[in-house]
Amino acid sequence: MADLVQNALDAWSDFQSFGDGTPEKQAALVRLEQANAARDSGGVSGGGNVQSAGDMAQESYYNNLRNEERTSAKAFLNTLLTQYNMQSLAGQIESLIQQSTNQDFLAEKVRETAEYKTRFKGLVDLRARGVTDVQDEGQYLRLESQYRQVFREAGLTDYLGASGSQGEYSSIADLVGKFSLSVNEVQDRVQDAQRVVRDTPQEVRDSLQRFYNVDPATLVEYALDPTRTQNKINQLANTAIVGGYASRAGLNLDVGGAESIASLSGSSDINVERFTVDAAAGRAIRDSTKRLANIEKSTLSDTESLTASMGVDTEAKKKVTTLQSRERARFGGTSAIGSTTLSNARTI
Numbered sequence: 001m002a003d004l005v006q007n008a009l010d011a012w013s014d015f016q017s018f019g020d021g022t023p024e025k026q027a028a029l030v031r032l033e034q035a036n037a038a039r040d041s042g043g044v045s046g047g048g049n050v051q052s053a054g055d056m057a058q059e060s061y062y063n064n065l066r067n068e069e070r071t072s073a074k075a076f077l078n079t080l081l082t083q084y085n086m087q088s089l090a091g092q093i094e095s096l097i098q099q100s101t102n103q104d105f106l107a108e109k110v111r112e113t114a115e116y117k118t119r120f121k122g123l124v125d126l127r128a129r130g131v132t133d134v135q136d137e138g139q140y141l142r143l144e145s146q147y148r149q150v151f152r153e154a155g156l157t158d159y160l161g162a163s164g165s166q167g168e169y170s171s172i173a174d175l176v177g178k179f180s181l182s183v184n185e186v187q188d189r190v191q192d193a194q195r196v197v198r199d200t201p202q203e204v205r206d207s208l209q210r211f212y213n214v215d216p217a218t219l220v221e222y223a224l225d226p227t228r229t230q231n232k233i234n235q236l237a238n239t240a241i242v243g244g245y246a247s248r249a250g251l252n253l254d255v256g257g258a259e260s261i262a263s264l265s266g267s268s269d270i271n272v273e274r275f276t277v278d279a280a281a282g283r284a285i286r287d288s289t290k291r292l293a294n295i296e297k298s299t300l301s302d303t304e305s306l307t308a309s310m311g312v313d314t315e316a317k318k319k320v321t322t323l324q325s326r327e328r329a330r331f332g333g334t335s336a337i338g339s340t341t342l343s344n345a346r347t348i
Contacts, residue, residue: 123176131180
């Protein structure tokens with residue numbers, strides 16, 4: 001029986017000699033538990049001190065283990081909330097780790113909070129629609145960075161809102177979850193909008209306002225509207241450029257004519273240099289009709305002059321041809337509206 005007590009005492013001594021958290025400490029605890037159990041089952045009396053020491057050792061070990069788990073869980077949550085910029089939940093950390101220190105459990109609990117659903121609204125909206133392209137918060141955070149870069153490079157740092165603000169998060173959530181616009185598509189739309197606003201004559205901006213009632217201040221918002229496709233945005237930009245450069249040439253186009261001319265470029269950008277030549281030709285046709293118009297009270301609009309010159313409008317082209325014939329008949333010789341001024345429709 002004395003051997004049982006001595007074994008327990010030796011196990012207790014070993015347990016005390018090893019550092020906390022080491023494999024040796026854990027192995028010593030197992031031997032201590034076995035020695036205590038053997039002593040108790042052998043009916044040894046007078047071993048109360050050994051038993052008390054053993055129980056205290058076990059309790060101390062498991063308390064330390066629980067503290068380590070709590071510390072690790074607390075560090076995990078602090079890191080997670082900082083990464084998500086959701087430090088408003090810091091006050092809930094203690095109550096969360098009271099429930100469990102399992103990291104998967106804690107991460108899921110964070111996802112259940114109203115703060116998370118607001119912060120990651122775009123991701124939540126995608127999941128609600130069954131869209132799994134953005135698989136987790138890490139991918140979503142990378143998307144946010146890419147959207148910020150697009151607007152920063154376009155000189156529109158204020159469009160999304162202050163960096164790290166809920167306003168910015170909500171704007172990005174709309175782009176992702178509501179509008180379903182990829183980073184590349186957002187970049188293309190912003191660039192098309194900027195093409196009209198930046199480095200373009202005032203006449204182009206005026207045309208945008210006149211044709212579509214869209215001013216430069218709201219153009220990016222217009223361009224990012226999900227009801228408009230990228231092709232429509234490109235067409236709007238080209239139409240505004242046509243109207244603006246035609247105005248510079250002294251022509252006042254209507255929106256229908258400007259859109260018809262813009263459509264010649266297809267999905268490409270307008271070749272401004274080439275169109276400037278076309279606009280000059282259209283103005284020449286208009287100006288050459290003035291003599292006949294003053295006599296016969298006939299008119300050829302600026303839009304008809306340009307669309308006829310470019311071969312866009314067959315009716316306008318017929319009108320110009322008729323004016324040619326009437327001018328030759330009235331004045332003889334060659335019409336001021338030379339046949340060479342008219343062309344077939346082409347890309348610009």
